[in-house]
Amino acid sequence: MLNKPMEGRIVFNTKVLDKILTVLLIISITAASALTIYVITAPKKGEEFTEFYILGPSGKAADYPTSLSVGEKGEVIVGVVNHEYEPVSYMFRVEIENRTIGEKSFQLAHNETLEFPFMFTASEKGKKKLEFLLFKEGAATPYRNLHLWIDIQ
DSSP states (O other), X not given: XXXXXXXXXXXXXXXXXXXXXXXXXXXXXXXXXXXXXXXXXXXXXXXXXXXXXXXXXXXXXXXXXXXXXXXXXXXXXXXEXXXXXXXXXXXXXXXXXXXXXXXXXXXXXXXXXXXXXXXEEOOSSEEEEEEEEEEETTOSSOSEEEEEEEXXX
């Protein structure tokens, strides 16, 4: 048999091929490690929202002042929790029959909670809707709203 050169075939040097595969494997492991570290350490951003609630004077979601006499004072506790992932300026307003009876401006950092008492006086007889409005950073329309029906005798 004659020794003919192999035409049309590519011959790889196994040492060079081993080095190339080793370098590719190291790059892959490094990239996978970097991605794993990023996924573990990167903060996960959830849903952005603001909690807005009212509680009765005892600090529970009960015993709201729903029946008052003219001149009697009512009290609720207003709560706001910022889950917006950034500091937010709020403006809180209370209205009865489209008449403002109280306002308060404040700023909350992310995950910060503010609870404060709000007192009001029943001024005229009838069934009245007490509206609690929360505005976000100078907006014209309320971001959140709650209401409480009060029967004034």
